[in-house]
Amino acid sequence: MTITLLGARLCAGLLAGVYLAFAVGVMPALRRLDDVAFTTIMNRINVVIVNPVFMLVFLGAPALAVAVGAMLRTPTAIVAGVLGLVTLLVTIVANVPLNDRLATGGARVDFEAPWVAWNVVRTATGIGSLVCLLLVRAPAA
Template sequence: MSSALLLGATLAAGLMAGLFAGFAYAVMPGLAGTGDATFVEAMNQINVTIVNPLFLLVFLGGPVLGLVALILERRRAVAVGFALSVVMLLVTMAANVPLNDALAAGKVTRSGFEGPWDAWNVVRAVASTGSLVAFSWALLARGSQTFRHR
């Protein structure tokens, strides 16, 4: 049971790391070449579309699975993976989402949005990648312990 939870947390961390890294190295650089109106329209559409059941399941479910795995496993790598998944969640909720909301409400211009949003996105990409590495390490360690005991 704990292996399945840890695997789920690992997969969720990987999906989030891929999403945020993809924004950092492809989406935002691609949008950087657009005009202001196109940039704002595209970001607003992305921010509406991304709030869907699959995204929310992975975004919120990953840290929950990580917490349950930590409770069952009580291992340092799982604790690090969980902590970094919480950092990703908190950065998103405290920095990126308020910037998204301000952009949608017209309370911030592109020039006040793009730089800070990009910087915080990199923070959450690094955090979710670190979470992926830590959870993967925990899975590998668990597998090698199982192999040695057979």
Template sequence: MGTLTLIAVTATGLMAGVFFAFSVAVMPGLADLPAADARAAMRRINARIQNPVFLLLFLGTAVLCGIEVFQGRIVGGLLYIVGCLLLTMVVNVPMNNRLERTDDAYWPAYLRTWTLWNHVRAVACAGATVTLLLGF
């Protein structure tokens, strides 16, 4: 296994961990709060996650996975690119933006749908980790 692949495996695993933690701890914790408090907390989380360390990991992993696709590890690379990067841009980010513009009544639908798609991102990242590790 080459150095870039090893870094991609590590990075996809880290991203799987981020999404897993949100699915099993952060979102259930927010679900226990009143809608106004949960929405306010999630809005802060969404603002704070946009930091250089997270963005380097999130976007840098996509670049590495793109390289992996061109080196023949197509399944692993595409699992991350489609199941994490593309899904985030098409589903989770628009939902986060809507959360900024709406009132607390949107929170229950946001919580349910956002978390469902976050589960998908966690599984896609874990799948990318395993398939890259196996050379696919």
């Protein structure tokens, strides 16, 4: 259990950090660029980020949070798992389709505001999952 909880905390922290970095650094920096530069850079980021390290963290964070919730069955652990899943679902249902539309010629004006808003949601749920995981106590050995 201790290894699972440690892994869940690590992955949740890394993933929340990625989303926070986009919220406070990447998107504000891109906001100042013209449409062509914005679209080119965002599309490149969306290609490069799909790599084994990111995917391990991206899928590992919710999987491990759910595992902790299922193993401990405490309210805090269960909420951590639910928030981890919500973070994943927001990305799959909202951010990825927006990325795909931008990549296939979509307009920045239709992409930027909703993508940023959904990123704020997944940042908040990701941080919430992390906080819950940090509050969870591992059972005594």
